Amino acid sequence: MAGTPASARGSASAQLLSIGQVLARLTPEFPDLTPSKLRFLEERGLVRPARTESGYRKFCQQDLDRLRLILTMQRDRYLPLVVIKSYLDDVDAGLGPLLPGSTTDRGPSMLPSGRRLSRDELIREAGATPMLLQDAVSASVITPGDTFGDDTLAVLKALVELQRCGIEPRHLRGFRVAAERELGLIESALVPVSRRNDASSRARAAELAVEIAGQLEIVRGSLIRSALGRLVP
Missing domain, CATH: 1.10.1660.10 (Multidrug-efflux Transporter Regulator; Chain: A; Domain 2)
Structure with a gap:
């Protein structure tokens, strides 16, 4: 520490x-x-x-x-x-803070190290089927790979719940398109920093990219909550 x-x-x-x-x-x-x-x-x-x-x-x-x-x-x-x-x-400070981005998990003072799950482990922990994972990869909702992280596990768990509501991965293809558009926004914002091709600037660009992505996530979440308010008065 x-x-x-x-x-x-x-x-x-x-x-x-x-x-x-x-x-x-x-x-x-x-x-x-x-x-x-x-x-x-x-x-x-x-x-x-x-x-x-x-x-x-x-x-x-x-x-x-x-x-x-x-x-x-x-x-x-x-x-x-x-x-x-x-x-x-x-x-x-020993305050036991809630993990950022979490609503219920109040775990130990430090997160477990980033796990890497095999395909079978991912499917088992998510409670998914091999077909659901394949459909998610085909719809570009999940990136294919030999191992997967906790972020992918969270996505697959969400897809399991969405499938129960009749929402399949193929219905979410637009999410990849939207993500690519957001990536374009981030790349444009990084141009002034990226022009300086030194180690410090590259580190700053990487950090700024994460910060911008976090702010975009806040805006996206707010828009969805606002739309839900109209959908469910």
């Missing part, structure tokens, strides 16, 4: 990791992770690695777990860093 005393870290110096070692452990799960991204997260106050006398960053196991949590929340929940930092600050 961010509050780990330097003295405690020093007592386990043999377990401290360099940036390169952190990347080696995390990039299999998060291929887009770079040294610039790690430094950017530190600049934003989300992680605070120890420093050697020469100024090199050293990460303990708690830092590694925290980074995995941050990256998982970005990847699977599309949360902007400001929301993630607020959540972690509350966790550090």
